[in-house]
Amino acid sequence: xxxxxxxxxxGDLVLGLGTAYAISVFDHxxxxxxxxxxxLPGRDGIVFGRDTLTGMVVTLEGxxxxxxxxxxxxxxxxxxxxxxxxxxxxxxxxxxxxxTYRLPGREPRLVFGRPRRFAPVLRSSTHxxxxxxxxxxxxxxxxxxxDEQVLTLGTMPSVSGGVTWPVTWPxxxxxxxxxxxxxxxxxxxxxxxxxxxxxPIATPSVSWAGRTLSVGKTLTETQSIVIDCRPWAQTATxxxxxxxxxxLRGDRLSDMALPPGLTExxxxxxxxxGTASCEIRWRSASTSP
Numbered sequence: 001x002x003x004x005x006x007x008x009x010x011g012d013l014v015l016g017l018g019t020a021y022a023i024s025v026f027d028h029x030x031x032x033x034x035x036x037x038x039x040l041p042g043r044d045g046i047v048f049g050r051d052t053l054t055g056m057v058v059t060l061e062g063x064x065x066x067x068x069x070x071x072x073x074x075x076x077x078x079x080x081x082x083x084x085x086x087x088x089x090x091x092x093x094x095x096x097x098x099x100t101y102r103l104p105g106r107e108p109r110l111v112f113g114r115p116r117r118f119a120p121v122l123r124s125s126t127h128x129x130x131x132x133x134x135x136x137x138x139x140x141x142x143x144x145x146x147d148e149q150v151l152t153l154g155t156m157p158s159v160s161g162g163v164t165w166p167v168t169w170p171x172x173x174x175x176x177x178x179x180x181x182x183x184x185x186x187x188x189x190x191x192x193x194x195x196x197x198x199x200p201i202a203t204p205s206v207s208w209a210g211r212t213l214s215v216g217k218t219l220t221e222t223q224s225i226v227i228d229c230r231p232w233a234q235t236a237t238x239x240x241x242x243x244x245x246x247x248l249r250g251d252r253l254s255d256m257a258l259p260p261g262l263t264e265x266x267x268x269x270x271x272x273x274g275t276a277s278c279e280i281r282w283r284s285a286s287t288s289p
Contacts, residue, residue, distance in 0.1 A: 005104045006102070008023060009101070010084065010098075013080060015060070015062065016101075020064060020076050021062055023061070026058075026289075028059065028138075028289070029056055029057050030056070031055065031141035033052070033054070035048075035051050053140070055137060055139050055140050056141050057135050057137055058136040062131075063131050063132065064120075064129065070127075070128055074130070076130075080132065084118045085118075086114060096112045098113075099113070109289065110143075110145075111139075111142075112144070115135075115136055115137075117133070118134045139231065141287070142286065142287070143288065143289050148283050149284070151265070152277055153180070153265070153267040155271045155274050176268055177269065178266055178268040182263060182264055183208075183263050183280060184261070184262050185260050185285065186284040187284040187286040189285050190258060190259050190260065191285035192258070193229055194229065194281045195213070196224055196225070196226050196239070196278070197215060197225045197277075199219025199220050200218075200221040200271060200273055200275065201269040201270065201271040203217070204269035206266065206268075208263050208264060208266070213227065213249075213256055214248070214250050215244065215248060221275065226238075229253045258282055265280065
């Protein structure tokens with residue numbers, strides 16, 4: 001990511017220091033809370049349930065600057081507005097895009113969501129300067145590393161063969177293989193990965209932190225399954241499309257978070273070829289910008 005300090009990017013447009021879009025305010029509100037409280041009929045007090053956080057709103061305030069050139073200022077404003085509309089994204093239910101930024105002393109980070117309010121003050125355009133206030137609705141309360149990390153786990157072919165008698169039934173003809181490694185979430189809060197199983201493999205599964213997610217299916221060498229655990233997605237599909245949510249086994253996608261720090265992960269399945277794989281993609285996440 002090539003952003004400089006105090007620069008912001010949405011789509012192909014870079015805002016902030018060194019551009020014609022001067023940003024003076026970068027702020028965010030506190031994520032809302034959806035309280036799971038239960039009232040106690042006929043008694044004082046409440047019973048606290050599970051509280052969940054909604055997405056925060058990020059606010060940018062700044063100016064389009066084209067000194068003493070009203071036409072140029074309006075043209076620059078139009079470019080900003082087009083990017084902020086995110087036409088391709090807002091036409092797709094569930095789709096999100098990114099607002100990327102860089103602050104001094106940090107690597108670039110981003111938030112997932114959609115642009116919302118865009119409020120210019122056009123009466124100032126006669127001087128070639130147009131103040132703008134705009135909001136970004138984040139999909140959750142996390143700030144993510146702009147650079148995505150990837151871990152790919154492969155399998156080793158089973159070297160056992162034949163049957164040694166006496167045997168204990170049932171017999172497992174294709175032995176389970178496994179591979180392990182570590183993922184590193186360098187942030188200070190949990191983050192959710194995207195998992196891809198690639199065949200040939202039977203009943204692939206991945207485990208970490210006492211949680212396990214598996215697929216009750218045999219994948220051929222040309223098949224893959226993508227499981228997106230991120231809060232705004234929560235999907236499981238073939239690599240070519242089509243839901244496989246009904247084939248998932250184990251823990252819920254919402255429970256498959258990667259905690260801060262190093263986490264041991266384990267990939268398992270029945271694969272005699274040693275060519276199956278599990279790819280885990282994630283972005284480290286933080287509670288502050």
